[in-house]
Amino acid sequence: MTIASSSPPVRRRGDGALAAVFIAPAMLGFLVFLLWPTLRGVYLSFTRFNLLTPAEWVGLDNYVRMVNDPIFWDSLTVTVEYVLINIGVQTTAALAIAVLLQRLTQSSLLRGIVLTPYLMSNVVAGLVWLWILDTQLGIGNEIISALGFDRIPFLADETWAIPTIALINVWRHVGYTALLIFAGLQAIPNDMYEAAKVDGASEWRMFWRVTMPLLRPVLAVVLIMTVIGSFQVFDTVAVTTAGGPANATNVLQYYIYGSAFGRFQFGYASAMSVALLVVLSAITVLQYRLTRAGQSDLG
Amino acid sequence: MAAVTTPTTPPTSTTTAPSAVRPVRRGFSFGRAAAWTALGLIVLITLLPFYWILRTALSTNAGLNADPADPLPVDLTGSGFERALGLQSADEAIAQGGAGGGLDFWRYLLNSVIVSTLITGCQIFFSAMAAYAFARLRWRGRDKVFGLFLAGLMVPTIFTLLPNFVLIKQLHLVDSLLGIALPSLFMTPFAIFFLRQFFLNIPHEVEEAALLDGAGKVRIFFRVILPMAVTPVLTLSVLTYITSWNDYFWPLMVSYSDGSRVLTVALAIFRAQTPATGVDWSGLTAATLIAALPMLVLFACFARRIVSSIGFTGIK
Numbered sequence: 001m002t003i004a005s006s007s008p009p010v011r012r013r014g015d016g017a018l019a020a021v022f023i024a025p026a027m028l029g030f031l032v033f034l035l036w037p038t039l040r041g042v043y044l045s046f047t048r049f050n051l052l053t054p055a056e057w058v059g060l061d062n063y064v065r066m067v068n069d070p071i072f073w074d075s076l077t078v079t080v081e082y083v084l085i086n087i088g089v090q091t092t093a094a095l096a097i098a099v100l101l102q103r104l105t106q107s108s109l110l111r112g113i114v115l116t117p118y119l120m121s122n123v124v125a126g127l128v129w130l131w132i133l134d135t136q137l138g139i140g141n142e143i144i145s146a147l148g149f150d151r152i153p154f155l156a157d158e159t160w161a162i163p164t165i166a167l168i169n170v171w172r173h174v175g176y177t178a179l180l181i182f183a184g185l186q187a188i189p190n191d192m193y194e195a196a197k198v199d200g201a202s203e204w205r206m207f208w209r210v211t212m213p214l215l216r217p218v219l220a221v222v223l224i225m226t227v228i229g230s231f232q233v234f235d236t237v238a239v240t241t242a243g244g245p246a247n248a249t250n251v252l253q254y255y256i257y258g259s260a261f262g263r264f265q266f267g268y269a270s271a272m273s274v275a276l277l278v279v280l281s282a283i284t285v286l287q288y289r290l291t292r293a294g295q296s297d298l299g
Numbered sequence: 300m301a302a303v304t305t306p307t308t309p310p311t312s313t314t315t316a317p318s319a320v321r322p323v324r325r326g327f328s329f330g331r332a333a334a335w336t337a338l339g340l341i342v343l344i345t346l347l348p349f350y351w352i353l354r355t356a357l358s359t360n361a362g363l364n365a366d367p368a369d370p371l372p373v374d375l376t377g378s379g380f381e382r383a384l385g386l387q388s389a390d391e392a393i394a395q396g397g398a399g400g401g402l403d404f405w406r407y408l409l410n411s412v413i414v415s416t417l418i419t420g421c422q423i424f425f426s427a428m429a430a431y432a433f434a435r436l437r438w439r440g441r442d443k444v445f446g447l448f449l450a451g452l453m454v455p456t457i458f459t460l461l462p463n464f465v466l467i468k469q470l471h472l473v474d475s476l477l478g479i480a481l482p483s484l485f486m487t488p489f490a491i492f493f494l495r496q497f498f499l500n501i502p503h504e505v506e507e508a509a510l511l512d513g514a515g516k517v518r519i520f521f522r523v524i525l526p527m528a529v530t531p532v533l534t535l536s537v538l539t540y541i542t543s544w545n546d547y548f549w550p551l552m553v554s555y556s557d558g559s560r561v562l563t564v565a566l567a568i569f570r571a572q573t574p575a576t577g578v579d580w581s582g583l584t585a586a587t588l589i590a591a592l593p594m595l596v597l598f599a600c601f602a603r604r605i606v607s608s609i610g611f612t613g614i615k
Contacts, residue, residue, distance in 0.1 A: 015436035022436065023444070025421075026429035029485020034451050037462035044462065075415055094591075100338050104331070112602040113342055116349070121545035123563045127570060127587050128348050131355060131580055135443040139351060142368040156370065175345065179609040203330060205430075232457045235547045239567050253457065260461055261552065270461055277458050284453060 006223065021198060041277075044270035047299070051264060062271035072272060074247060075255040078162060083230045085166035091223060094177035099207060101178070101186045114175035122235035125172040127142075130155060130240050133164065155240050157250040165236050165249060177226055184218030185211065224287035228280050252276055300583040337482075357378065358586035360396030363580055379585035392602075397579040404589050406557060407565040410476060411544055411590075414561055417480045418543040423536050425523070426486050427528070430494035431520050445495075451488040457548070464552050474555045482545065490535060497531045498524060534608045537601050541594055 007022045045062055047055035067074050097114060101107075117125060133140045133154040141151045148245070154164040188211065233254040237243060243250040253274065260269035354372050355363065362373030379393055381387045385403035388393075432438070433445050463482045464473075472478030501524065507521050525532070547563040554560050560568075569586050573579070598605065 014438050015432075015437045015516060019432045019436040019438040020522075022428040023431035025425040026448075026486035026491060027444075029425065029482075030448060030451060030488075032384050033463060033468075033482040033485065034454065034459060034488075037459040037466065038454050040462040041458055044465075046358070047501060051465070095339055096337070100334055100341075104334055104338060108603050108606050109607045110338070110342070112598075113345055116595070116598070117345060119541055119545075119598050121547060121548050121563050123545075123566050123588050124591050127566060127583060128352055130570075131584060132348060132351060134578075134580075137363060137367040137580065139368060146368070157583075171344070171348075176609070179606065228455065232455060234457075235563075238382060238547070238551075239570055256461075257548075260464075261352070266461065266465070273458055273461060277455065280455055281453070 013184055041270050041273055044112060044267055045274045047267045047270075049266040049270075051266060055267065058267065062268045065268060066271050066275065071247065071250070075250045075252045078184040078248070078250060079231060079233070079252045081231055082162050082166050083227060085163050086169055086230045086233075087223070087227055089167065090170045090174050090177055090226065091219075093174050093221075094181055094185045095175065097174065097178035098181035098185055099184055099211060103203065114178055116175065118176045120172060121167075122169070122172065123239050125168055126236040129164075129168045129171070134258070138227075158245055161241055161245065161249045165233070165240060168240070169233065169236055173226070173229075177222060180222050181215070181218065183224075184215055188214045220285065224283055227283055231276065231283075270283060309419045345414075352587055355580055356588055357583055358578075360579060360581050376581075379579075379581035380589070382579070383586035383589055395579075395581075396577065397582045402564070402565055402569055402586070404565065404586055407562045407594075408558050408589065410558075411562040412562060413476055413551075414480050415540050415543040417476075418483045419536050419540045421480075421484045422486060422490060422539060425484075425531060426490035427494050427525065427532065429486060430491050430498055430518070430589070431524060432497045433491065434498035435524070436516065436572075445591060448486075448488050448491055452492070460549055460552065463549075467553060471583070473553055473558050475553075476559050478553045479550050479561065481537040482549070492528075494528065494531065495534060497528055501527055530604065533601065534604055537597060537605060540597065544594055550566075566590055 044055060046057060046059060048061070049055035049060045056164055059281070100112075101110060102292065125187075132138050133152075135141055135151050135153045135156065145151055152160060154160045192210045192214070193206060196210055206229050233251050234257065237251050237254050238257075241249045243254050253276075256269045256272045256276075259265045259272065310424075353371070355378070356379045357372035357375055359376050359378065363371075365459040366373045378387070382392050382395070383402070383404045384399045385405065387397070429448075433441060435449075459482070465479045467473055467481065470478075470481075472481060505523060505527070507520055509523050514522065546565065549565070550559075550561045550564050551567070554564055566583075566586055567585055570578070
């Protein structure tokens with residue numbers, strides 16, 4: 001996991017001109033489509049801008065409005081609820097799948113199968129489960145009904161909608177997360193398990209005494225990465241509930257999109273994007289802290 | 300979010316792979332049986348939805364209403380696919396529970412192929428060039444510029460979408476395939492980082508030999524470095540292709556009409572065009588399969604390689 005050192009200095013003339021040519025396209029992309037939009041996004045958050053007339057500087061107005069906007073706080077709450085359920089279930093399930101794969105089999109076929117939903121777009125995954133969970137015709141509700149329970153309007157009910165969307169995205173992403181954790185598990189020397197076995201440890205005990213402590217740094221990275229991804233949820237909401245019922249699934253990204261493309265308030269939408277960026281940056285800083293703290297475990 | 304993969308070590312290097320953990324071999328035990336059952340259950344939850352979509356796509360809407368729990372296709376038919384591919388007349392489609400406004404998924408399929416191919420081809424090539432400059436060429440400020448690119452990893456793509464839309468609009472590229480592809484065409488910090496890691500591991504002797512033969516650095520890049528990097532380039536390409544194929548948010552912003560509509564956006568429109576009588580589930584699931592199938596095939600071709608390359612790059 002170390003970053004390899006750069007090439008040793010060789011005493012010859014530099015490749016400045018050639019390097020300029022080689023780096024030019026990437027540099028263009030970096031400046032125009034990454035650096036510039038980042039700066040511009042921050043700038044727009046201080047303006048009133050509807051795309052048609054030039055942006056007009058309004059200072060902190062958008063931020064003042066944001067802090068006083070109950071819908072903003074609502075959608076932030078909904079987003080956090082989504083992230084907690086999504087990440088909680090996904091990380092637990094991915095860890096279980098990774099450990100099962102590691103301790104039972106090295107089959108790459110199984111690993112391939114587990115990864116399959118990840119190949120679907122969020123849109124496809126959303127539609128697949130929209131159909132399976134349909135209140136009247138979905139096989140999920142047919143089974144629930146056959147078992148003698150009441151049908152559940154999973155995506156049309158204020159209480160059920162967010163957990164349902166969170167679990168749909170678990171279905172799509174859990175295999176990928178599991179394979180990341182699986183890769184981390186591969187780095188744990190087998191001797192550790194052999195030694196534990198000689199001492200008569202059970203699989204359960206080995207998991208807590210060997211796997212978990214050594215996996216901690218990997219888990220921290222995976223957790224932070226998936227949390228950042230999770231905060232950006234949009235697609236699944238857009239195709240399954242469109243933010244409803246009654247704003248119950250109006251996640252932040254969906255509200256931002258609506259503000260920009262529905263109400264043409266690009267300035268306000270940018271301010272909310274900046275707020276999200278701040279939240280995500282805080283999480284990234286946390287990532288550095290956690291991984292540094294956990295580095296010593298495996299040499 | 301960027302995919303995370305380990306650069307495969309070049310064929311000539313002698314790094315040792317971490318020893319694979321041997322599976323536990325013991326006789327029957329309750330715990331092992333339970334573990335296998337759990338794994339079986341996971342495989343079922345993973346795969347059954349795919350079967351259910353296929354079964355639905357091959358049923359008629361009337362059949363689905365009459366018999367929602369039948370494990371086999373009801374009134375086996377290809378009409379869902381015909382509707383999705385625009386092969387049915389409007390009257391016919393409405394009669395079978397579809398929407399009248401025909402969506403032509405051939406066209407969206409082609410658009411998706413164009414956008415994903417353009418992005419993958421250009422992005423990987425330009426990133427490889429930059430990665431080579433960062434790994435193998437000597438120039439002033441190299442490490443500083445690389446650090447700047449790395450910092451780009453910190454900006455979530457989603458943050459750049461709104462300002463990028465404003466830019467694409469100013470360039471009059473809204474509602475065009477080029478407009479969809481352009482922001483991803485040149486690089487991603489991740490692709491550069493990933494390929495640089497690999498290039499750094501290629502032994503210098505290989506290059507020195509080519510230099511002695513009188514080859515220039517450009518020639519070395521194309522004739523020595525790139526051919527040695529086939530595996531990581533291929534892995535990265537497949538992942539990039541899948542990512543751009545599945546992208547929804549950005550094409551949704553940029554595309555308004557048929558000419559620039561990609562599959563993900565078309566699917567969402569198909570869903571929104573629900574006829575008053577109820578959703579055209581047969582047509583919708585058929586369209587879903589059309590959108591998903593190419594990635595399944597692509598993955599099937601490279602599965603072993605991709606599955607074993609998912610890991611950590613050392614980005615911390």
